[in-house]
Amino acid sequence: MTGTARRILVFGVVQGVGFRPFIHRLSRRLGLRGWVKNIGTGVEIHIEGPSRPGLEHFLRALREEPPPLAAIETIEERPARFAGFGDFRVRRSRGGNSFVFIAPDVSVCPECRRDIADPKDRRFRYPFTNCTDCGPRYTIVRKLPYDRPQTTMASFPMCPDCAAEYDDPADRRYHAQPIACPACGPAVRLRKSGSTAEIPGGLARAADLIRRGRVLAVKGLGGFHLVCDPRNPQAVARLRKIKGRLTKPLALMARDMDMVRTLARVSPAEARLLTSVQHPIVLLRKTVDIPGIAPHLNEVGVMLAYTPLHALLLETLGLIVATSSNPKDSPIMKDESEGIDGLCDYVLGHNRPIHMRADDSVLKETRGGTLFVRRARGYVPAPQKVPPGLEAPGHVLAVGAELKDTVAISKNGYAVVSQFLGDLNEYNNHRYFEETTAHLERLFDVRPACVVSDLHPDFHSTRWAARYARKSGIPHFLVQHHHAHVLAVLLEHGIPPGPKVLGVAWDGYGFGGNGEARGAEFLLADYAAAETFARFDPVPLPGGDLAAKQPWRMALSYLHREGFRAFPAVGLLQSIPRDKQRAIWTMLEKKSHAPLASSCGRLFDAVSALIGTAPAANEFEAEAAMRLESEAAESSSPARYSFELDESLNPMGIGFGGLIRGILADIRNRTPKPEMAAKFHNTLARVIVETARKARRRLGTETVVLCGGVFLNRLLIEKTSASLRRDGFRVLRPVRYSPGDESISLGQIGYALARLKAGKRPHPAVNPSTD
Helix, strand or coil: CCCCCEEEEEEEHHHHHHHHHHHHHHHHHHCCEEEEEEEECEEEEEHHHHHHHHHHHHHHHHCCCCCCCCEEEEEEEEECCCCCCEEEEEEECCCCCCCCECCCCCCCCHHHHHHHCCCCCCCCCCCCCCEEEECCCCCCCCCCCCCHHHHHHHCCCCHHHHHHHHCCCCCCCCCCCCCCCCCCCCCEEEEECCCCCEECHHHHHHHHHCCCCCEEEEEECCCCCEECCCCHHHHHHHHHHHHHCCCCCCCCCEECHHHHHCCCCCCCCHHHHHCCCEEEEEEEECCCCCCCCCCCCEEHHHHHCHHHHHHHHHHHHCEEEECCCCEEECCCCHHHHCCCHHHHEEEEECCCCCCCCCCCCCCEECCEEEEEEEECCCCCCCEHHHCCCCCCCCCEEECCCCCCEECCCEEEEEEECCCCCEEEHHHHHHHHHHHHHHHHHCCCCCCCEEEEEEEECCCCHHHEEEEEEEEEECCCEEECCCHHHHHHHHHHHCCCCCCEEEEEEEEEECCCCCEEEEEEEEEEEECCEEEEEEEEEHHHHHHHHHHCCCHHHHHHHHHHHEEEECCCCHHHHHHCHHHHHHHHHHHHHCCCCCEEEEEEEHHHHHHHHCCCCCCCCCCCCCHHHHHHHHHCCCCCCCCCCEEEECCCCCCEEECCCHHHHHHHHHHHHCHHHHHHHHHHHHHHHHHHHHHHCCCCCCCCCCEEEEEHHHCCHHHHHHHHHHHHHCCEEEECCCCCCCCCCHHHHHHHHHHHHHHHCCCCCHHHHHCCCCC
16 A cells, blocks of 8 residues: 655644544544654644645645644644554654643533533533533643643543543544543532531532522632622621731622623623633623622622533522632632631532642723733633744743742743732742742743843842852843833734834832832833833832822822922821821921832822822722722713923923822812813823823834833723824734733743843843842
C-alpha cells in the first residue's frame, strides 16, 4: 500500500478542549489514518492517506473547524514517511519541553445541563458532570501535557461506563480528563461548621439551610463561596459580620437570565457576557435595590450559575449571595483545612482537590469593550501574543506591583498573566503569590533569563524579585509604575516598538524615579523609556496613608491649598468633629506629616467628600470614587468646572483651584449632587483632551493610552474616549486586562523584552540590595 503522509504540529490552546477527539473524528470522516498525541509544546499529528487532496482537505478543516474552546496560534507541517497505518489512534502523551496553553475553567455546557436534568441519564443531578466542552481545567491541572494523571482527578479511577465514553471517539466525553459520574467521581459532603459528621441530604438540605437564613461555605471550581439568602436581612448582616465587610458590595449568583432581569437592566452586550462560557460577574445597573447587597451604588454584580453544583443548588433558591470565602484582604480558600469553618454555619464541600485557587472574574460592559475589574476564573491562563519587533530570546518573569498583584511569564513570543492575587502586604496573599509564581514556572516550563519588578524599593514584590535575581544569578530590571501601566496597553493591542504615545496614567499612587509620589501623570512613552509631559499639581496628603482612607482629609487639603483661612461646613465635613478637622488644618499649616502627591484618586476623594457622597472612612479602595460615579450617572449635564494648565512648568502643571471653588459655589446654590458629580467627570475628560491637544501641537503625538485604576470608572472612560476620538486621536484602552494594577506585570513584560532585545542590562545602582 502506498500513499502520502504529513507530520503536523499545532500550537495554541489545544489541550483540554477536545482537540484530539476532534482530530480523531475528522480523520475518520475523511478516511485518513495515523495518530495524534499531546506533547509538551502542543499537539502532534501524523496523518496519511492514499492521495494529497485528502490531506489538503484535512489541513483546511483543521484551520476552519476547530473545537469551540480551541485557539490555534500556529500550524507547522512537513512531509513524513508513509507508514501504512491501518486506522487512526490517539496515542499516549509525551512530555519534555513544555510550552503549551491550557484552557481556562469553563462553565457547564447546555448538553451537560440536559444530562443532569434527565431522570433517565446516569448523571441525573450529578454535580460534577462535564465534557470536553466544559468543566475545570486550570484549577485542576498540576502540570502539562494535560492528561488525567497530571490533574487532581488522578485519584478517581474511571468506572467501566466512564472508561467506555472516554475511549469512544464518537462520544463528546472522549478524552475529557475530568470525566466522572456518581459511580466513580467526586461527591459532595455537607457538615456543620466545627463538626466532621456528614449531614444527610446533600444539595437539597443545603438549599433548605440557606432558605432558613444560614451562611454556607460552598466549594466551587477555584475555591469556596460564602453563600446566603440575599433577601434575608439577618443572613446578609451575619455574612457581613463574618467577612468584616460593612459596605463593600456582595456578588449575587442567579439561576437564569429571567432572574437577572428582575434585578437589573441588562443590555444585549451584558447578556452576552453573562451567558458566555466564562460566566463572569457582570456589574449591572440596578432596577431593584436589595438592602445590604451593594449599598450607596447604582450597580450590582451578578453572575449565572457556572457549575452543575451551583445550578442544582439554585434550582429552587433562584438567587444567592456568592462572595469569596476569605477573611478580609486574604486569598480565596480552596481547602477545608484553611479555616473555612470559622466563616460559616455549614460547609458544603466535595473531595475533588483544587490545585490552583482562582476567584471569580468581575467585568463591566462599556461603549468600546469590556472593562475588567478583576481578571481570574474563565480568562486565565489565556495567552497574549507579543507584538512584532518585541520578541526576544530568553524567558521573562514579571512580579507586578504591591496592590491587586498579578505575576506574568513570557516565553517564545507569548505572555501569560496570572489570576488576580490581591495585596502583597497581607501574608497569605504573599504565599499565594509565591504559589502561583511556582505554578506558572512549572506549568509552562519557564526558566527566566531575567526578573522584572516595580521601581518602588519597598514593595514586597520588588524585594522578592531582588532575592530571586541574586539566587538565580539573573538580571533584575525595574520599571516605573505608570510606565508599566502604559506598556500593558501597548502590548495588549499588539503595538510594535515605534513612536512614543501619550499615556494618561491615573491612579492613587505610583513611585517616581526621584522618589516622589505620583498618581496622575501624562507620559510620553515607548517600550524603552518614559518622560512626564504633564501632571496634577502636587497636594499634601495629611497623615500620609490615612488620607487615602479618610476622604475628608483630602477635602481639607484642597481647601487649604486654595487659600481658605477656615474650613467650611460642607458635605462630609459637616459630620466630622471640629477638633479632628483643626488637627488636620494644623498639620497642613505646619507642613508636618503631609507628603506631597499628584494623585487622581485623592482628588476623587476630596470632591466626593465636599459634595457629600463619600463615607467618613473608605472601607475598601476607591469607595468614595465609586459613590461619586454612581451619583454622576444620574445626571446628563454637559457642564464642567474650570481648571488650570500651566505650560511654563516642565512637566506642565494641572491645577484644580477653579474646580474646587466651582463646587463650593454649586453647594451654596443648592445644585443637586448628581449634577455636581457629572460636572466633575466632564472636567476630567476635558483635562485629558486639552493636554492631549498640547502634546499633539508640540510633538505630533496622535495616540493616547488610557490606563490606571481611575479608568475603572465606566463613565470617565466612555466620556474621555468619545471626546478624544471626536478630536481625531487614536485611543487605546485596556479591553482584555484591567486598567488597574493587575496589568502592571504585563507592562513589565513589555519593558523587559525591550531591554533584552536591545541587549541591555540593569543599572546596579537601582537594584534593591537589602531584604
